[in-house]
Amino acid sequence: MKAHTEYLWFNTKKHREFINVTDELEKALAKAQIQEGFVLASAMHITAGVYINDAEDGLIADIEEWLEKLAPEGPNYRHHRTGETNGDAHLKSLLAHHQIMAPVTAGKLDFGPWQQIFYAEFDGQRRKRVLVKIIGE
Amino acid sequence: MKAHTEYLWFNTKKHREFINVTDELEKALAKAQIQEGFVLASAMHITAGVYINDAEDGLIADIEEWLEKLAPEGPNYRHHRTGETNGDAHLKSLLAHHQIMAPVTAGKLDFGPWQQIFYAEFDGQRRKRVLVKIIGE
Amino acid sequence: MKAHTEYLWFNTKKHREFINVTDELEKALAKAQIQEGFVLASAMHITAGVYINDAEDGLIADIEEWLEKLAPEGPNYRHHRTGETNGDAHLKSLLAHHQIMAPVTAGKLDFGPWQQIFYAEFDGQRRKRVLVKIIGE
Numbered sequence: 001m002k003a004h005t006e007y008l009w010f011n012t013k014k015h016r017e018f019i020n021v022t023d024e025l026e027k028a029l030a031k032a033q034i035q036e037g038f039v040l041a042s043a044m045h046i047t048a049g050v051y052i053n054d055a056e057d058g059l060i061a062d063i064e065e066w067l068e069k070l071a072p073e074g075p076n077y078r079h080h081r082t083g084e085t086n087g088d089a090h091l092k093s094l095l096a097h098h099q100i101m102a103p104v105t106a107g108k109l110d111f112g113p114w115q116q117i118f119y120a121e122f123d124g125q126r127r128k129r130v131l132v133k134i135i136g137e
Numbered sequence: 138m139k140a141h142t143e144y145l146w147f148n149t150k151k152h153r154e155f156i157n158v159t160d161e162l163e164k165a166l167a168k169a170q171i172q173e174g175f176v177l178a179s180a181m182h183i184t185a186g187v188y189i190n191d192a193e194d195g196l197i198a199d200i201e202e203w204l205e206k207l208a209p210e211g212p213n214y215r216h217h218r219t220g221e222t223n224g225d226a227h228l229k230s231l232l233a234h235h236q237i238m239a240p241v242t243a244g245k246l247d248f249g250p251w252q253q254i255f256y257a258e259f260d261g262q263r264r265k266r267v268l269v270k271i272i273g274e
Numbered sequence: 275m276k277a278h279t280e281y282l283w284f285n286t287k288k289h290r291e292f293i294n295v296t297d298e299l300e301k302a303l304a305k306a307q308i309q310e311g312f313v314l315a316s317a318m319h320i321t322a323g324v325y326i327n328d329a330e331d332g333l334i335a336d337i338e339e340w341l342e343k344l345a346p347e348g349p350n351y352r353h354h355r356t357g358e359t360n361g362d363a364h365l366k367s368l369l370a371h372h373q374i375m376a377p378v379t380a381g382k383l384d385f386g387p388w389q390q391i392f393y394a395e396f397d398g399q400r401r402k403r404v405l406v407k408i409i410g411e
Contacts, residue, residue: 036270046389062216078332
């Protein structure tokens with residue numbers, strides 16, 4: 001069994017941002033030198049998500065609008081009594097889910113033709129991290 | 138460490154469909170010949186989900202209605218400018234989540250009494266695939 | 275490859291309950307004696323979730339209210355024809371997701387500073403279980 005770990009860092013510039021990390025995961029996988037296994041990509045923050053879907057700009061805008069509709073920004077979160085203002089970003093993280101597990105077969109991400117991995121930032125304008133851990137052989 | 142990979146194919150006949158894949162995963166596990174490990178079941182499509190819940194027909198209809206309520210079909214998705222008409226199916230995929238990881242203990246899926254694994258198709262009437270990858274020993 | 279399995283039992287006293295299980299997972303990890311690997315924490319019930327987010331009481335109340343808003347209690351679930359009354363709890367389980375995979379690096383949960391693991395009960399007042407399976411080396 002081999003293990004390979006990386007931390008992807010992002011300087012998020014906007015409040016909300018969707019970053020395609022598929023290429024970075026493929027590079028990490030090349031370094032890991034495994035043929036069969038699993039790649040975990042997991043946000044290290046509680047106001048961000050990692051999900052798999054299409055790299056189509058219209059859809060990404062649809063996803064952002066939909067997350068805002070189901071988990072809206074607003075002043076009325078109890079969490080804001082702590083001084084925070086990002087209650088919605090925690091709920092968006094739950095909704096988009098904070099992690100994915102990608103299968104590795106014959107040394108490659110074993111994906112369908114349209115599957116791309118996104119880091120979704122919901123409370124940005126700071127440095128942020130995604131953990132990538134690859135286990136296999 | 139052993140690895141076993143299968144691709145389950147489905148000829149989905151309806152636009153939306155819920156297929157219990159628990160038996161297929163148990164068969165794959167029997168072939169994998171592992172005692173301890175993980176089974177990843179992951180949709181290879183971005184308009185489908187894989188989830189664990191009850192195999193009760195009323196509940197499955199409730200789940201379908203609920204997904205439609207929170208991620209409705211409609212003409213107003215930006216994604217449709219590409220010629221697609223399935224914006225809702227991408228959002229339903231995010232909501233239901235596209236994958237599960239099942240634990241294997243003593244050669245069996247280590248589940249509670251009611252846990253069943255479903256492939257949920259949200260944009261069907263075509264051949265579709267679920268990746269099953271089993272890693273363990 | 276080593277495998278370590280535990281079943282965490284909870285006597286849930288309330289209908290809905292959020293239990294921080296991070297310490298229990300760290301204890302299980304210490305017993306597992308692995309340095310690199312994955313920890314799966316998965317509810318063994320279909321009316322419960324396991325998620326990662328902040329251990330802040332206001333936020334937990336926000337999460338409970340939000341889950342109730344998106345997947346409300348009510349009499350009108352088809353599932354209730356079976357005699358059950360917990361249709362909403364199944365939908366809340368889908369929304370919160372029933373499992374997480376935690377990375378292990380150098381023998382520790384490899385988390386960001388605010389990441390805590392919660393068992394979320396949506397149909398309690400009974401004994402409930404979370405499976406913990408640790409695979410690594």
